[in-house]
Amino acid sequence: MNEPVTAVLRCAGVRRSFGALKAVDGVDLTVAAGARHALIGPNGAGKSTLFKLVTGVLRTHAGTVELAGRDVTGLSEVRRCRLGMSQTLQHASLFASMNAVQTVALAVRRHGVDGTGGRRISPFPHREPEVYHRAEQLLADVGLAGRGGVLVPSLSHGERKQLEVALALACRPTLLLLDEPAAGMSPAESARLVGLLAGLPPEITVLFVEHDLDLVFELADAVTVLHLGRVLLSGSPEQIRASDEVGEAYLGSGRTELFLS
Incomplete structure (x- = not known):
């Protein structure tokens, strides 16, 4: 008897380069069913590129992308959408x-x-x-x-x-991807967004890129930190807050206190 699929999204060894730049360099990422999973990292960490590889906007140079146990690495953006993957864009028309x-x-x-x-x-x-x-x-x-x-x-x-x-x-969708959903929002609008996303039914898994760390730590139950195209750390919000390595990558040595507020 097959075990049920507990990961809605699984990336294994995903790579994408632009010339000599390794924008995404061997990323492994697992997003559990029903999760509110945040993808964070400093500017240039590879977050948006990874999103485009997941959704099929860009093709991987290596590695695999699976949606609910199905390999979708070679499928188009439209095919992935038909299989249950949906997204909002940072700059939508x-x-x-x-x-x-x-x-x-x-x-x-x-x-x-x-x-x-x-x-x-x-x-x-x-x-x-x-x-x-x-x-x-x-x-x-x-x-x-x-x-x-x-x-x-x-x-x-x-x-x-x-x-x-x-x-x-x-x-x-079974997997909803949001690219900087709170960008440009007022605090009141961000609060409404958190309530909206938190209130989505559990059968919709959410993976989101966001720079507002207050929103991230309020909404996410899992966080993956990218740095220089690689996964620096994945874990609970508490583990991310407590990581000196994450704080240093984000803010520089000795400036981890912002993660502890």
């Missing part, structure tokens, strides 16, 4: 001419109301009540209930970030 519910409805049409497949865009959207019902549900799930009729440019920065999460959830 949204349709300025649409309101929030219309934007989410596009994603619902693409992936299907029940997750079994999409449909063509209808010239008669009023004939698709189930699509708009699902879109309104997703907006409510991310804290945007009642904001569906607001044009995207009129949403606050934080609300647009929430909208991006709704779009990512439209494909019913």
